[in-house]
Amino acid sequence: MSNDFWRLDATGQAELVRTGEVGPGELVDAAITRAEKTNPALNAIIRPRYEKALAQEKAEGTPDGPFKGVPFLLKDLFCVHEGDQVHSGCKALKEAGYTAGASTYLAEKFKAAGLVTIGQTNTPEFGFATTTEPEAYGPTRNPWNTKHSTGGSSGGSAAAVAARIVPVAHANDGG
DSSP, X not given: OOSOGGGSOHHHHHHHHHTTSSOHHHHHHXXXXXXXXXXXXXXXXXXXXXXXXXXXXXXXXXOOSTTTTOEEEEESSSOOOTTSBOOTTOHHHHHHTOBOSSOOHHHHHHHHTTOEEEEEEOOSGGXXXXXXXXXXXXXXXXXXXXXXXXXXXXXXHHHHHHTTSSSEXXXXXXX
């Protein structure tokens, strides 16, 4: 099979791992390659964790959950892995280099499901705006027309999935 994994949804990619057609590392490598090519024009992924994802896969392996090996992104709001920076789109937290002291429950559940987090996505400051254009990281662009916004507050996640960097990403609604 070619590395056109981006054409598949999360269940399709997980099926390839389950049947042994590809390994989790192949899916992660392909997503990273796509992110490096696509993200500069979009600004969807604000903090890559490519090395961490690959090192974790090699050292620990991927949990045998229903989405084993599927590349994934976490929104930079309310969901984080221990030791990763989390700024919630806030310039002051970014300048302070704020780092999570513990993983959130939801991040652990995503990991247990087999999802491999390759980065964190852009969000407006504390998720309060209707567009993803925080002062801390700048605007996320719509992959179908980069002159347009992705909307908010999960605009970074939406852009990454729409651009097929990953088949699924974390998003939330505080409303």
